[in-house]
Amino acid sequence: LAKTTQPISMDSYEGQEVNITCSHNNIATNDYITWYQQFPSQGPRFIIQGYKTKVTNEVASLFIPADRKSSTLSLPRVSLSDTAVYYCLVGARMDSSYKLIFGSGTRLLVRP
Amino acid sequence: ETGVTQSPTHLIKTRGQQVTLRCSSQSGHNTVSWYQQALGQGPQFIFQYYREEENGRGNFPPRFSGLQFPNYSSELNVNALELDDSALYLCASSSARDYEQYFGPGTRLTVT
Numbered sequence: 001l002a003k004t005t006q007p008i009s010m011d012s013y014e015g016q017e018v019n020i021t022c023s024h025n026n027i028a029t030n031d032y033i034t035w036y037q038q039f040p041s042q043g044p045r046f047i048i049q050g051y052k053t054k055v056t057n058e059v060a061s062l063f064i065p066a067d068r069k070s071s072t073l074s075l076p077r078v079s080l081s082d083t084a085v086y087y088c089l090v091g092a093r094m095d096s097s098y099k100l101i102f103g104s105g106t107r108l109l110v111r112p
Numbered sequence: 113e114t115g116v117t118q119s120p121t122h123l124i125k126t127r128g129q130q131v132t133l134r135c136s137s138q139s140g141h142n143t144v145s146w147y148q149q150a151l152g153q154g155p156q157f158i159f160q161y162y163r164e165e166e167n168g169r170g171n172f173p174p175r176f177s178g179l180q181f182p183n184y185s186s187e188l189n190v191n192a193l194e195l196d197d198s199a200l201y202l203c204a205s206s207s208a209r210d211y212e213q214y215f216g217p218g219t220r221l222t223v224t
Contacts, residue, residue, distance in 0.1 A: 034212065043116075043202050043215030044155065087154055089213075091168075098168030100145060102154040 004090060004103040011109050018075045020106045022088030025069050028098070031091030033064060033071045038085045038105075047073065047086075083110045115139060116216035118203050124222045125193050133188040133219045137205030143167070144186040145213060146178060147202040155202055161186055162208075190221075198223045 005023040012018045024033065032051050036044035048055060050062040050071070061074040075082060088103040115138035125131050137144050143162045147155035157170035161180035175191040184205070190197060200220050204213035 032211065036215075041200075041218075043204070043218050046212050046214065049212055098160070099170050100157040100160065100168065102147075102157070105154045 004088060004101045006086075006088060006103040006106045008104070009107040009109070011111065012078050013111050014079055015077050018078050018082075018108060018110075020073045020075075020086055020108070021070060022073070022103045023070045024088065024090040024092075024101070024103075026092040026094065027068055028091045028093045033062070033068070034089045035060070035062065035071075035073045036087045036089060037082075038087065044087060078108070078110045080110050080112065083108060116203060116205050116214050118201075118216035118219050120219060121217070122220045122222075124224065127193055127195060127223055129193050130189065130191045131193060131221065133190075133201050133203075133221070135186045135188070135203030135205075135216060137184045137186065137203075138214050141205035141207050141214070142184050143206045143208060143211075144180055144184065145204045145206070146186070146188045147204070148172075148197075149200040149202055149218070151199070158188065193223045195223050197221065 032049050034049040035047045037047050038044040048060045048062045050064050052064050055062045063072040085105045085107050087105050092099050117136045119134045145160040146158040149155040158172050159169040160167045164180045177189045180186045200218040202218045204215045206213040
């Protein structure tokens with residue numbers, strides 16, 4: 001059974017770098033790894049997407065090792081407004097069917 | 113602004129009834145995915161439609177069904193509602209099955 005695992009919660013302080021890791025052991029060969037941010041009562045919001053190695057955009061970096069069985073989202077200098085739940089999302093092929101699997105989510109609390 | 117809209121915003125139904133939720137995808141997107149998010153949990157993949165055909169399905173019973181129309185908008189139908197169907201239903205559109213997905217605000221379904 002495909003499983004996508006993340007830490008349940010993390011605490012940080014303003015200005016610090018935060019790294020959140022997701023384990024995804026059954027990722028489909030050609031699929032991307034995507035990370036989302038979600039605030040209460042809102043739909044998830046796209047942060048970053050990658051296939052392998054490292055991807056960087058204006059808000060985050062994504063590190064993916066060669067075996068692609070995990071990924072790490074890096075938020076360089078967090079602020080209070082980054083307090084949210086963060087999810088990884090991967091595609092997996094199970095029982096001859098394609099499925100999109102969200103991680104269990106990491107609740108990030110940023111303190112002043 | 114993502115451009116993905118969902119209707120209705122909130123809905124209250126009685127156990128055993130049927131419900132139809134609607135999603136309008138972002139312009140240029142031909143893929144729509146539906147998710148169920150129970151309170152305090154991560155989104156669970158229901159199914160995905162690509163160019164009007166089901167492209168993948170999660171572990172949901174057949175009473176969860178869907179449609180995608182030629183304009184790429186989509187419907188989620190749930191028959192014989194159960195109390196456990198109470199959740200936030202999210203729709204997301206993308207330009208391919210695992211590319212960056214844009215989420216709508218969701219429909220909050222309450223089954224009593």
